[in-house]
Amino acid sequence: MSVYPNAAGTAAADAADPSLCAPLPVLGRDVTVPLVTGGEVTYAALDYAASAPALQRVWDDVAAYAPYYGSVHRGAGYLSQLSTDLFENSRAVVHEFLGCRDGDQVVFTRSTTDSLNLLAAALPAGCEVFVFETEHHASLLPWRNARVTYLDAPRTPGEAVRTLEHALAGRDPYGPALVCVTGASNVTGEVWPVRELAAAAHAHGARIVLDAAQLAPHHPLSVEELDVDWVAFSGHKLYAPFGSGVLAGRADWLREAEPYLAGGGASRTVARRADGGVEVEWHTTAARHEAGSPNVIGVYSIAAACKALTEAGFDRLVARERHLIAKVREGLAEVPEVRLLSLFGDDAPRVGVLSFVVDGWNSSHFAAALSAEYGIGVRDGLFCAHPLVRTLLGSDPQDVGECGAPEAGPGEKSLNAIRVSFGAGTPDEHVERFVRAVKELVRDGAQWKYRTEDGRCVPDRG
Numbered sequence: 001m002s003v004y005p006n007a008a009g010t011a012a013a014d015a016a017d018p019s020l021c022a023p024l025p026v027l028g029r030d031v032t033v034p035l036v037t038g039g040e041v042t043y044a045a046l047d048y049a050a051s052a053p054a055l056q057r058v059w060d061d062v063a064a065y066a067p068y069y070g071s072v073h074r075g076a077g078y079l080s081q082l083s084t085d086l087f088e089n090s091r092a093v094v095h096e097f098l099g100c101r102d103g104d105q106v107v108f109t110r111s112t113t114d115s116l117n118l119l120a121a122a123l124p125a126g127c128e129v130f131v132f133e134t135e136h137h138a139s140l141l142p143w144r145n146a147r148v149t150y151l152d153a154p155r156t157p158g159e160a161v162r163t164l165e166h167a168l169a170g171r172d173p174y175g176p177a178l179v180c181v182t183g184a185s186n187v188t189g190e191v192w193p194v195r196e197l198a199a200a201a202h203a204h205g206a207r208i209v210l211d212a213a214q215l216a217p218h219h220p221l222s223v224e225e226l227d228v229d230w231v232a233f234s235g236h237k238l239y240a241p242f243g244s245g246v247l248a249g250r251a252d253w254l255r256e257a258e259p260y261l262a263g264g265g266a267s268r269t270v271a272r273r274a275d276g277g278v279e280v281e282w283h284t285t286a287a288r289h290e291a292g293s294p295n296v297i298g299v300y301s302i303a304a305a306c307k308a309l310t311e312a313g314f315d316r317l318v319a320r321e322r323h324l325i326a327k328v329r330e331g332l333a334e335v336p337e338v339r340l341l342s343l344f345g346d347d348a349p350r351v352g353v354l355s356f357v358v359d360g361w362n363s364s365h366f367a368a369a370l371s372a373e374y375g376i377g378v379r380d381g382l383f384c385a386h387p388l389v390r391t392l393l394g395s396d397p398q399d400v401g402e403c404g405a406p407e408a409g410p411g412e413k414s415l416n417a418i419r420v421s422f423g424a425g426t427p428d429e430h431v432e433r434f435v436r437a438v439k440e441l442v443r444d445g446a447q448w449k450y451r452t453e454d455g456r457c458v459p460d461r462g
Helices: 007-015 056-068 078-097 112-121 157-169 194-203 252-256 296-312 314-333 363-374 386-393 428-444
Strands: 032-034 040-042 105-109 128-132 147-151 177-182 207-211 230-234 245-249 267-272 278-282 338-340 353-358 379-381 417-421 450-453 456-459
Touching: 056 078, 056 296, 078 105, 078 245, 078 296, 105 112, 105 296, 112 207, 112 230, 112 245, 128 157, 147 157, 157 177, 157 194, 177 194, 194 207, 296 314, 314 338, 314 353, 314 428, 353 363, 353 386, 353 428, 363 379, 363 417, 363 428, 363 450, 363 456, 386 417
Parallel strands: 128 147, 128 177, 177 207, 207 230
Antiparallel strands: 032 040, 105 245, 230 245, 267 278, 338 353, 353 417, 379 417, 450 456
16 A cells, blocks of 8 residues: 555655755754853754745745735736736646646635635535544634544554545435545654545545645645645745645635635626625636735745745655654654654654654653753644544543643643654754754753743743
């Protein structure tokens, strides 16, 4: 069973030499931060899964365009026409980057969350939705107005496919249905068997949407090859943090649905009726769901990131990321107190996202010490994937937990975990410093005192 979305690409990556691919230049790579123990250090940004830094290439492209910014569509001025061309060309770039089919629409949104809520609003009447409990809240929660079946966390890729097939076999065979699945987990980094899940969905008359927020920045993907119906992702995880996202895929449900937002841009014509009301003809293109003045800078930044990643060569980027993943995993394996969280096991293919807990440590305390004493930025909490993290930690599904740290002091048990994540802009030194810091904190303890403030562990400077 193939769990990689592009087997040919990953096979080529295996043969590549990681040393040939240097980190891509990103903003903030030379930023220094103060340490509570004195002095400063270059900041190690290891929270890519939340928001990746902007690629220098993206920033440069946006800066070059910014003086020429104008309103898009319908403007007669030169800057408006230039911006319209740039906006629509960006749509074509994203279409190609995603390997979309002829006829697929690319709709620009604010984020992955916005994209999936848009699709949820476009579901046909009576649609059933099937979603694993392992999803990020962005793909777990938008379907509340539909009939939703939540599937238990599988422990192997094969079990994921079998679980979905079993659930779909019991549905109404004549009604519309949608499966929502992640491409790569934002908690474990494990890559899901997307192609096989798509085949299972289609065999039972269902459609499938892929949450590629964590997959698109790390791996090449093709909507056509994976045979998914839609894909959603965010610019801020694709090295383009300017508040834009994408929903791309089949046009029919989107074309038949009421506009996601009603307003200018979504409407083709508006006229008063004899009874005093308003008659509206809506666009049938992607514009139908892009009402209002669009985020041209955000859209262009996504296109710039797509071009930069493609030109850098995904095979080389994947190979280098595997090199970094191996460094982290091998280093943490030398610390008995550290337990990596995983659904599919050690051999599962993954992107640069790993979560773990440390015996004897509150996760918020550990993350605070990494930041304050080593200049390392990671994430602690439940990562907006509460059911999955609770399952991985073996806690009761009803236990209380929040995205941030709970009211627990250093050393107290916490439902939260620690997540380290990295990508195309991460130098070896950052992951090496992280591994060294974990070993020192476990061996020697924190050098500073910490306290809980507003639910988070912070250095005590009193």
